[in-house]
Amino acid sequence: MRNRLAVLLVCALPLTLVPAPALAGGAPPAVALGSVIPAPVEVRADGTSFRVTPRTVVVAPASARPVADRLVEAVREATGYRLAVVRHAPRHASAITLAPDRSGGEDYQLSVGRKGVTIRSGGNSGLFNGVQTLRQLLPLEAPWIVAGGTIVDRPRFAYRGVHLDLARHYHTPDEVKQYIDEISQFKVNHLHLHLSDDQGWRIQIDSWPRLTSVGGAAGTGVDGVGGGFLTKAQYRDLVRYAAARFVTIVPEIDMPGHVNAAQVAYPELTCDGVAPPPRTDTAVGYSSLCIGKEVTYQFVEDVIRELAALTPGPLIHIGGDEAHATSQADYVAFQQRVLPLVGKYGKKAYGWNEITQAPASHTAIAQYWNTGRTDPTLAAAVAAGTKVIMSPANRAYLDMKYDPSTRLGLSWAGYIEVRTAYDWDPGTHVAGVPESAVLGVEAPLWSETLRSIEDIEFMAFPRLTAIAEVGWSPSRDWESFRTRLGAYGPRWTARGVGFYPSPQIDWAG
Numbered sequence: 001m002r003n004r005l006a007v008l009l010v011c012a013l014p015l016t017l018v019p020a021p022a023l024a025g026g027a028p029p030a031v032a033l034g035s036v037i038p039a040p041v042e043v044r045a046d047g048t049s050f051r052v053t054p055r056t057v058v059v060a061p062a063s064a065r066p067v068a069d070r071l072v073e074a075v076r077e078a079t080g081y082r083l084a085v086v087r088h089a090p091r092h093a094s095a096i097t098l099a100p101d102r103s104g105g106e107d108y109q110l111s112v113g114r115k116g117v118t119i120r121s122g123g124n125s126g127l128f129n130g131v132q133t134l135r136q137l138l139p140l141e142a143p144w145i146v147a148g149g150t151i152v153d154r155p156r157f158a159y160r161g162v163h164l165d166l167a168r169h170y171h172t173p174d175e176v177k178q179y180i181d182e183i184s185q186f187k188v189n190h191l192h193l194h195l196s197d198d199q200g201w202r203i204q205i206d207s208w209p210r211l212t213s214v215g216g217a218a219g220t221g222v223d224g225v226g227g228g229f230l231t232k233a234q235y236r237d238l239v240r241y242a243a244a245r246f247v248t249i250v251p252e253i254d255m256p257g258h259v260n261a262a263q264v265a266y267p268e269l270t271c272d273g274v275a276p277p278p279r280t281d282t283a284v285g286y287s288s289l290c291i292g293k294e295v296t297y298q299f300v301e302d303v304i305r306e307l308a309a310l311t312p313g314p315l316i317h318i319g320g321d322e323a324h325a326t327s328q329a330d331y332v333a334f335q336q337r338v339l340p341l342v343g344k345y346g347k348k349a350y351g352w353n354e355i356t357q358a359p360a361s362h363t364a365i366a367q368y369w370n371t372g373r374t375d376p377t378l379a380a381a382v383a384a385g386t387k388v389i390m391s392p393a394n395r396a397y398l399d400m401k402y403d404p405s406t407r408l409g410l411s412w413a414g415y416i417e418v419r420t421a422y423d424w425d426p427g428t429h430v431a432g433v434p435e436s437a438v439l440g441v442e443a444p445l446w447s448e449t450l451r452s453i454e455d456i457e458f459m460a461f462p463r464l465t466a467i468a469e470v471g472w473s474p475s476r477d478w479e480s481f482r483t484r485l486g487a488y489g490p491r492w493t494a495r496g497v498g499f500y501p502s503p504q505i506d507w508a509g
């Protein structure tokens with residue numbers, strides 16, 4: 001709906017607004033080849049250009065048809081043209097060709113010449129990445145001329161993620177899909193869903209049905225606003241929707257802390273067997289599973305088993321943060337039993353960096369969310385084999401306010417303007433955590449203050465693009481980034497995405 005409106009608006013612009021040279025045959029491209037976010041590895045402009053017309057065809061083998069469909073969708077959104085998909089280009093056709101080759105899965109090469117565009121990659125994920133680049137090279141207004149030359153591109157880190165908290169305020173499947181649509185345009189390839197916390201439980205678990213009938217009921221969540229949960233069918237549908245955009249869903253059940261909602265539903269999960277009152281405030285660190293009770297491990301195993309069965313992706317996130325109501329000895333004992341359970345169901349365990357207190361974390365992935373540049377416990381775990389995903393809260397937390405005047409968000413980790421989100425290096429950020437131990441970056445978005453998709457978009461954009469570039473591009477260049485970001489702004493406006501107009505950026509349009 002928003003997209004159709006944008007197309008109408010663009011078409012409604014009087015022709016006199018189009019610069020005269022752009023109407024000529026050899027019109028200059030409106031978007032420079034090097035203007036892409038995240039910045040590609042190598043860009044070689046050659047002064048030619050390609051014009052997309054209604055007769056342009058998409059050429060793709062059957063194996064690349066899912067990517068071709070996304071390309072057709074994107075071109076229709078941008079231009080209004082419904083391009084045909086064919087297996088072989090007719091002679092002299094104007095064509096956008098998806099060409100599988102032998103390069104790595106996410107790597108791609110995009111060549112734009114007078115007669116067409118070719119995207120080559122060894123994998124559909126790479127072809128999809130090339131399509132996202134092409135989308136940014138299409139101008140916002142006709143004529144649809146793409147700058148000529150070659151882009152050779154590959155990610156610095158395999159894992160580029162965002163996180164979304166459905167527990168503090170529930171966000172509907174349609175809102176999550178809108179977020180996936182946006183993040184995938186910046187080559188973000190993981191979506192971590194925070195599905196349980198003190199205030200609510202947001203995923204159907206058949207063996208413990210009160211988790212959602214009570215923990216996901218109307219009125220659960222911060223301020224008692226909202227409520228809701230994902231049925232298994234809705235979750236599977238989200239997994240499919242994300243996969244079609246080369247985004248892997250990573251589900252999180254937070255434990256042994258952040259479990260008040262589960263204990264309200266099942267009092268046997270407390271040590272005294274008494275149900276605590278439901279919570280709708282934003283305090284943390286007061287709840288804990290009962291580490292000495294066997295029912296705790298039956299519960300945890302049932303949840304992990306059902307979640308693993310629903311999740312084709314390789315990771316299950318088991319939380320582990322802020323377990324202030326669990327003694328350290330109990331915490332380690334809990335993790336020593338629970339971390340291996342994830343492996344039992346065929347998945348790799350992922351948890352907040354506190355899990356590195358447990359030796360069993362040496363085969364797991366730790367998500368670094370602290371604000372310091374040193375963490376001896378993490379460094380020791382890394383030396384023993386733990387891999388790390390970087391989410392330092394003072395750089396990557398999208399729920400931190402931009403500045404003191406930001407209406408939404410929190411500020412316990414500081415204010416994060418765009419440059420703060422951009423100017424850091426995951427490969428050197430924490431002492432004793434070398435780049436070889438870093439799988440990538442993730443930008444968490446906690447929902448204590450966020451209710452709607454508009455709230456999500458305002459906090460995520462534009463900062464998420466900074467984190468996306470930190471995760472994808474081989475190096476950072478603030479001046480280049482701020483120029484490219486300023487030029488990108490009108491694209492969000494055209495799609496109806498209400499981004500934060502950071503004063504650090506000279507916004508076009």
Ligand code: ACM
Pocket residue numbers: 321322352369
């Ligand atoms: C966290 O922000 N508690 C991981």
